[in-house]
Amino acid sequence: MHCPSVEPRRSLYFDYQVYPAFTAGVGAAAIRREALVVVGAGPIGLTAALELARYGIPSVVLEAEQQVSEGSRAIVFTRRSLEILQQVGVADRVTQAGLAWRFGNSFYRNQRVFRMEAPHDDNDRFPPMTNLQQPCLEHELVLAAQANPLIELRWGNKVVDVRQAGDHAWLEVDTPAGPYALESAWVIAADGARSGLRSLLGLKLEGAAYEGRFVIADIRIKLDLPTERLAYFDPPWNPGNTVLMHREPGDIWRIDYQLPAHETPEQALSPESLRERIDAQLALMGMQDRSWELDWSSVYAARALTLPEYIHGRVVFAGDAAHLLPIFGVRGANTGFQDVSDLCWKLALQVKGLAGPALLPSYSQERVGAAREIIQEAGKSTRFMTPPSTGQRLLRDAVLSLSLSQAFVRPLYHWRTSRPHDYCDSPLNCRDDDDHLFSQGPRVGAPLQNLRLGEDDYLFDHLGAAFHLLCFTDADELPKDVQAQVARLQEQGIPLRVITLGEQAAVKGADLSLDDRSGRLRELYGVPVGGAYLARPDQHVCARWQGLSGAALAAAVHRALGNH
Numbered sequence: 001m002h003c004p005s006v007e008p009r010r011s012l013y014f015d016y017q018v019y020p021a022f023t024a025g026v027g028a029a030a031i032r033r034e035a036l037v038v039v040g041a042g043p044i045g046l047t048a049a050l051e052l053a054r055y056g057i058p059s060v061v062l063e064a065e066q067q068v069s070e071g072s073r074a075i076v077f078t079r080r081s082l083e084i085l086q087q088v089g090v091a092d093r094v095t096q097a098g099l100a101w102r103f104g105n106s107f108y109r110n111q112r113v114f115r116m117e118a119p120h121d122d123n124d125r126f127p128p129m130t131n132l133q134q135p136c137l138e139h140e141l142v143l144a145a146q147a148n149p150l151i152e153l154r155w156g157n158k159v160v161d162v163r164q165a166g167d168h169a170w171l172e173v174d175t176p177a178g179p180y181a182l183e184s185a186w187v188i189a190a191d192g193a194r195s196g197l198r199s200l201l202g203l204k205l206e207g208a209a210y211e212g213r214f215v216i217a218d219i220r221i222k223l224d225l226p227t228e229r230l231a232y233f234d235p236p237w238n239p240g241n242t243v244l245m246h247r248e249p250g251d252i253w254r255i256d257y258q259l260p261a262h263e264t265p266e267q268a269l270s271p272e273s274l275r276e277r278i279d280a281q282l283a284l285m286g287m288q289d290r291s292w293e294l295d296w297s298s299v300y301a302a303r304a305l306t307l308p309e310y311i312h313g314r315v316v317f318a319g320d321a322a323h324l325l326p327i328f329g330v331r332g333a334n335t336g337f338q339d340v341s342d343l344c345w346k347l348a349l350q351v352k353g354l355a356g357p358a359l360l361p362s363y364s365q366e367r368v369g370a371a372r373e374i375i376q377e378a379g380k381s382t383r384f385m386t387p388p389s390t391g392q393r394l395l396r397d398a399v400l401s402l403s404l405s406q407a408f409v410r411p412l413y414h415w416r417t418s419r420p421h422d423y424c425d426s427p428l429n430c431r432d433d434d435d436h437l438f439s440q441g442p443r444v445g446a447p448l449q450n451l452r453l454g455e456d457d458y459l460f461d462h463l464g465a466a467f468h469l470l471c472f473t474d475a476d477e478l479p480k481d482v483q484a485q486v487a488r489l490q491e492q493g494i495p496l497r498v499i500t501l502g503e504q505a506a507v508k509g510a511d512l513s514l515d516d517r518s519g520r521l522r523e524l525y526g527v528p529v530g531g532a533y534l535a536r537p538d539q540h541v542c543a544r545w546q547g548l549s550g551a552a553l554a555a556a557v558h559r560a561l562g563n564h
């Protein structure tokens with residue numbers, strides 16, 4: 001019998017709530033068939049359920065535990081993640097509760113040698129990075145899921161077996177009252193790094209594990225420092241190694257330091273060892289007089305692994321269940337949000353019978369491709385932080401010592417952080433549009449670029465769970481053939497909205513007309529009057545034209561639905 005702990009976890013900044021276990025399925029006479037089951041109510045599983053609900057797809061979320069996750073874990077959320085969270089309705093709460101930042105400082109032996117500035121544009125609603133502890137984010141997602149009539153969240157329900165059965169998967173679920181079975185046409189496996197579903201299906205991750213191990217310690221301390229990332233290379237108290245620091249809400253600071261090679265995790269997490277090292281780091285910063293209290297500590301090793309395919313029969317993998325990425329560069333949860341943003345519209349159209357044969361498989365193509373790119377980039381930063389060989393250590397140390405006197409090597413300190421991926425090779429992209437004629441604006445495969453429309457008004461605030469045709473026009477009516485084609489697609493049930501940007505306050509044939517009398521928005525998108533962009537429901541551009549016809553639109557939508 002599966003009996004998760006009902007003792008609230010301890011935290012200095014978060015009140016854990018224990019939710020009642022769902023046991024109503026135990027002893028049911030017949031096996032229930034659900035449209036969609038999500039396994040795991042971590043950030044990725046909950047976001048998946050909320051995304052599916054936007055498309056009108058109900059889901060059952062099975063979560064082994066009866067409370068949200070322990071410790072701060074993922075603490076840095078990127079702008080793209082906030083844009084995805086905006087669509088599921090929790091970005092405002094995350095922004096209010098979190099700490100925005102855009103600067104990073106790198107120190108070598110306590111001398112600052114590099115200051116990173118993450119790009120930020122007046123057209124962006126969200127800052128480049130927002131710090132918030134993972135349980136706080138999960139809490140917001142739980143509230144949103146509980147308020148959504150299309151989501152049934154079952155706490156204390158652990159999936160212990162899975163079998164593929166043609167047009168559905170069969171799951172055995174264990175609960176504090178005993179097991180029950182259910183069936184589902186599709187299962188999203190968002191059951192985390194140690195995914196039981198991955199093991200039950202006999203799947204293996206591919207990639208590399210790095211040798212360096214790190215302690216994560218969250219402490220409560222008052223430090224009068226701005227919210228900026230701090231990275232210390234080769235500090236005198238931890239020679240040859242690296243220390244990272246991040247500010248979290250509630251006067252919590254994360255100190256993340258590399259362990260000497262010979263030390264065991266048990267030794268590293270002993271109270272004496274933690275106190276000695278944290279005190280040494282505070283002394284390095286001239287803050288030795290501050291008192292502090294430990295909230296949570298853990299040890300992790302950087303791994304860069306992915307499944308080579310995310311769809312296995314009726315089970316689709318996302319988040320840490322699909323890939324394990326080094327947390328330097330904040331790649332863990334941020335990559336998972338992009339997985340579900342890519343997956344859920346495709347799965348929704350599949351369930352509704354609107355998907356062509358290539359639509360769902362494109363999830364695996366696009367996201368495995370993204371994971372492989374991340375693994376390559378993450379490998380570079382991980383090798384810089386924890387050089388795996390003598391040669392690489394020599395090279396890294398040369399960069400570090402040269403940086404004291406030579407400015408040109410300092411940018412080498414800057415490891416790339418998680419970024420949205422451009423699906424340039426996606427099979428869903430239009431093949432004969434005018435992408436090659438554009439010199440500006442988001443290219444085909446990239447996510448749309450947000451645009452400021454007013455004081456507190458941005459383009460992304462107006463996007464929903466649909467394809468969007470952005471037409472840049474000064475006319476008061478869309479071309480007749482475009483209007484007719486849009487109507488035809490909508491009659492088939494394809495979610496498609498038309499937004500015009502131009503001189504007219506209301507354009508016939510548009511669902512929404514945005515004011516661009518100055519031509520500023522058109523210029524940012526590098527498009528002439530009469531041009532248009534087609535974006536998929538996950539906001540990635542799949543076609544753009546300098547002049548649009550109904551036939552070109554129909555062909556692009558047909559292809560973006562996986563019909564080729």
Ligand SMILES: Cc1cc2nc3c(=O)[nH]c(=O)nc-3n(C[C@H](O)[C@H](O)[C@H](O)COP(=O)(O)OP(=O)(O)OC[C@H]3O[C@@H](n4cnc5c(N)ncnc54)[C@H](O)[C@@H]3O)c2cc1C
Pocket residue numbers: 039040041042043044045062063064065069072073074075076134157158159160190191192193195196197216298299300318319320321327330331332333334336
């Ligand atoms: C110690 C630590 C520190 C981290 N620090 C960072 C960081 O600083 N930055 C960063 O970006 N990322 C960090 N991460 C990674 C980040 O936490 C993950 O990328 C993120 O949680 C992935 O979300 P997920 O929903 O895919 O998986 P998880 O958050 O792991 O959620 C999986 C959920 O599935 C549930 N579950 C598991 N098995 C079953 C089952 N059989 N049946 C039902 N439910 C099940 C689990 O209880 C859990 O709630 C850290 C992770 C750890 C462990």
